[in-house]
Amino acid sequence: MGVPTVGAAASNIVKFAIGYNFEYTNGMPIRYVGFPFPVAGQPKSVHHKYIYESNDFVSGKPMMKAVINALTNPLTEDEKYAGPPKGSAEEPRLLPPDTEDALQQLFKDKDWTDYNPIILPTEERVAAMLKGTSKTPDTVVKRLGYPGGPRNLTVEKVAVCAVMAGAKPKMFPLILAVAQSVPFGNSTSSMANMILVNGPIRNEIGMNYKSNVMGPHNEVNSVVGRCFTLLSKSAGNLHAGKTTFSSLGSSIQYNNLCIAENEEALPAGWQPTHVLKGAKATDSTVSVGTGWSYISSVGEVQRWYPPQYLLRDYMRSLTGMGATIVMDPAVAGILHDEPNSFATKADLSKWLANNVEKTVASYWGNGVISTMNSSMAIQGMEPLATQYKQVKEAPDTMMKPFQAGQVNIVVAGAGQTTWFVTDFGVGRGNSVDAWR
Amino acid sequence: MRRKQFLTSLITLVIATVAFVGIARVDAQQKPLITVMNPVITSKMMDRTPLSPRLDKLEGKTIYLVDISWGGPEAGYSVFEEMQSWFAQNIPSLKVVIKRKTGMYTADDPKLWAEIKQNANAALIGISG
Numbered sequence: 001m002g003v004p005t006v007g008a009a010a011s012n013i014v015k016f017a018i019g020y021n022f023e024y025t026n027g028m029p030i031r032y033v034g035f036p037f038p039v040a041g042q043p044k045s046v047h048h049k050y051i052y053e054s055n056d057f058v059s060g061k062p063m064m065k066a067v068i069n070a071l072t073n074p075l076t077e078d079e080k081y082a083g084p085p086k087g088s089a090e091e092p093r094l095l096p097p098d099t100e101d102a103l104q105q106l107f108k109d110k111d112w113t114d115y116n117p118i119i120l121p122t123e124e125r126v127a128a129m130l131k132g133t134s135k136t137p138d139t140v141v142k143r144l145g146y147p148g149g150p151r152n153l154t155v156e157k158v159a160v161c162a163v164m165a166g167a168k169p170k171m172f173p174l175i176l177a178v179a180q181s182v183p184f185g186n187s188t189s190s191m192a193n194m195i196l197v198n199g200p201i202r203n204e205i206g207m208n209y210k211s212n213v214m215g216p217h218n219e220v221n222s223v224v225g226r227c228f229t230l231l232s233k234s235a236g237n238l239h240a241g242k243t244t245f246s247s248l249g250s251s252i253q254y255n256n257l258c259i260a261e262n263e264e265a266l267p268a269g270w271q272p273t274h275v276l277k278g279a280k281a282t283d284s285t286v287s288v289g290t291g292w293s294y295i296s297s298v299g300e301v302q303r304w305y306p307p308q309y310l311l312r313d314y315m316r317s318l319t320g321m322g323a324t325i326v327m328d329p330a331v332a333g334i335l336h337d338e339p340n341s342f343a344t345k346a347d348l349s350k351w352l353a354n355n356v357e358k359t360v361a362s363y364w365g366n367g368v369i370s371t372m373n374s375s376m377a378i379q380g381m382e383p384l385a386t387q388y389k390q391v392k393e394a395p396d397t398m399m400k401p402f403q404a405g406q407v408n409i410v411v412a413g414a415g416q417t418t419w420f421v422t423d424f425g426v427g428r429g430n431s432v433d434a435w436r
Numbered sequence: 437m438r439r440k441q442f443l444t445s446l447i448t449l450v451i452a453t454v455a456f457v458g459i460a461r462v463d464a465q466q467k468p469l470i471t472v473m474n475p476v477i478t479s480k481m482m483d484r485t486p487l488s489p490r491l492d493k494l495e496g497k498t499i500y501l502v503d504i505s506w507g508g509p510e511a512g513y514s515v516f517e518e519m520q521s522w523f524a525q526n527i528p529s530l531k532v533v534i535k536r537k538t539g540m541y542t543a544d545d546p547k548l549w550a551e552i553k554q555n556a557n558a559a560l561i562g563i564s565g
Contacts, residue, residue: 001549004490004558008515010565027482035515039565040507044514051518064522071499071558072491085481097469112475121473149479160475188565234475245565370508375539378509 005030006070010037011057012188012245018058020243024149029079031070034058038247041367094123112234113164114226114254121163129159132172133435141179148237153182157235164234165227170205171220176435177286178228183236184256185290188245189368192252192292194324194424195225195259196410198274199284201432202260209260211414214326216255225258228288250292257294257424262412265329267336269343273410276345277428284432289324291424293317301417306340307331308351314421315356319366320401322425323352328413349407356402360387361395497557498531499523502548504541506564515563537561 007030009017014034022029034057035050056066098106103120107113119125130137137156144151158179162172174197184193197207208218216222238244263272263281274285295314301307307327315323327335335342342348364370364387377388383399390397408426491497501516503509513536520532533556537545541564552559 001559002488002553003556004488006558006560008560008562010563013565023481024479025482026485028485029487031487035563035565037565039515039563040511044518047512047514047518050515051522064519064526067519067560068494071560072493074490075487079487081484082486084483086484088481089478091474091476091478093474095472095474097471099467100470101467103470103472110476120470121475122470123473126473144477148477149481151477151479153477156473157475157477160473164475230475235477237476237479364508367507367511370511371506372540374505374509375537375543378536379538 004071006067007032008035008067010035010039012037012241012247014057015241016243016245020147023085025146027085031079032058033063033066033070035063107164110234111239112230114229114233116226118164118230119166121160125163126156126159129162129167129169129172130155132169133176135176135435141176142182144182144236147183147243153179153231153235158231161231161234162227165223165230166219167223167227168205171224173435174201174205174220174224174284174286174432175227177430177432178224178288179231180430181288182228183232183238184228184253184288186232186238186244186246188247190246190248190250190292191290192250192256192424193228194252194257194289194291194422194426195228196273196287196289196324196426196429197224197258197260197285197432198263198272198287198429199279199432200282201284202263204284207260209262209412213259213262213412213414214257214420221258221260222255225255228256228258229253252294256288257422259326259410259412261410262329262414265332266411267329267332270332270336270345270409270411273408273426274429279429279431285429286432287426287429289322289424289426291322291324291422292319294326294420294422294424297419299418301331301334307335307417307419308340308342308348308355311419311421312352312355315352315402316358316362318401318421318423319369320358320363321369321372322406322408322423323402324408324410324422324424324426325352325419326410326412326422327419328416329411330413330415330417331419332409332411334417345409346404348409350404352407353400353402353404357398357400359395360390360397360399363399363401364388364391491558494523494527494530494558496529498533498555500552500556500559501532501534502552502559502561503534503536504561504564505536506541506562509536512563519560 011034014032017032036054054063056063059066135155139155140152142153144153158176162175185191205220207220232238275281279285373384377384503513503516516534523530523532
């Protein structure tokens with residue numbers, strides 16, 4: 001901007017801002033003042049204390065003295081420096097030799113694992129993994145940018161993590177397709193992910209889409225889901241307190257809800273998810289969806305309250321940014337058959353979009369919705385602008401948070417009338433076949 | 437007799453201890469060393485950009501306080517109101533302008549940056565967390 005500027009952030013973010021973000025993203029040693037955490041959503045009385053009684057997290061000075069100093073203290077020689085970065089280090093392809101125990105500890109010390117034991121990625125094991133694809137080791141799977149600066153995620157690096165996670169070569173094409181979504185969705189909220197697999201690959205590598213599909217009862221579901229986490233942490237550079245700042249985090253990140261759809265048990269007229277997204281039934285795909293929550297039906301369907309009504313009730317608690325319902329084939333059958341008669345998944349999605357309602361106050365009361373949509377509302381985009389006014393003027397006004405295209409229906413399980421509603425946004429997906 | 441038995445036991449214990457420690461050391465030394473591959477990718481650090489020169493003082497100047505609306509437009513706005521109040525009490529000759537950036541907190545706002553460049557002597561941008 002050409003004028004002296006100071007950045008302000010809470011202590012959880014400011015460490016990232018003056019460290020990693022400066023080194024790998026903007027290259028400018030911006031002066032920051034660090035506020036106590038949290039700032040967002042705190043009452044005005046707390047913000048008053050922050051200004052009048054707190055010290056800057058960076059300099060230790062009283063907050064407003066620190067602001068003045070940041071704008072008036074002369075620049076240091078380092079702050080005037082323009083040119084190539086200092087101290088950039090090259091990562092070696094191989095780590096220094098050590099004992100198995102020491103290496104297991106090293107991987108934990110570096111935060112490259114989920115703190116469960118890993119399979120050490122020796123060159124022999126990685127070479128064996130690479131036999132699971134026709135691609136060369138230097139093939140670029142994805143150009144990564146954040147966090148950690150621009151860099152190429154190659155087939156070889158994915159193979160290293162696949163070995164660490166305990167994968168077999170037959171799983172490698174699926175893992176490469178998953179790797180196209182590295183790093184996983186992550187924010188200061190408890191963001192998490194869902195991995196949904198469709199097509200012939202499910203049966204070829206032995207994925208579970210039947211009994212106990214969302215539990216720890218299948219090697220492929222377990223290992224592929226875990227591998228996404230290891231990839232995101234090591235190659236993807238996501239480390240708590242350094243590049244990720246969630247307070248509560250999410251245990252979903254251990255496995256990323258890695259499941260396959262029970263395509264064989266779909267009612268007549270209900271298409272597999274990947275087909276609805278534009279793929280052929282014979283294609284194998286994996287969709288990595290970002291979200292936060294999933295809520296179980298807990299018990300079975302009751303005859304006097306057909307499942308669409310309880311789904312509707314439970315979906316009121318979701319943000320409205322997207323939804324994926326995972327339902328047992330038995331539930332799908334009830335919804336498909338008379339008297340409910342949802343002939344297609346789209347019919348059910350449309351019914352839910354038309355019938356799920358919540359108050360504008362509840363919808364806008366969510367911090368993520370407010371962060372993402374408020375600027376559009378303030379600029380006058382409808383219906384957001386009207387809703388945003390109603391938050392203060394008529395907060396109990398009802399609104400429909402979902403559009404039909406946002407509500408995905410996935411069928412999995414083995415025959416019990418139970419289901420989950422989730423807020424994961426399953427998209428078009430990545431091709432697994434491209435990585436065979 | 438008892439003394440002889442005691443000495444014999446003591447010597448046996450010492451020999452056994454020395455032998456055990458020796459075996460343990462050999463075992464540690466003989467653990468094979470393994471070479472493994474690095475899962476991390478070299479990240480390119482950004483070229484450095486210098487900061488704008490600082491002011492000699494804030495008195496008589498104009499500062500823009502820019503709310504990025506992190507957490508929503510109400511989530512951190514009162515931080516800026518409190519700052520404005522503090523400046524009014526402590527540096528009354530400083531003109532304070534509070535602005536909300538348009539778009540999400542990650543979105544660029546070149547119109548506002550141009551306005552600041554034209555009208556302001558300094559800026560504070562925040563606040564996340």
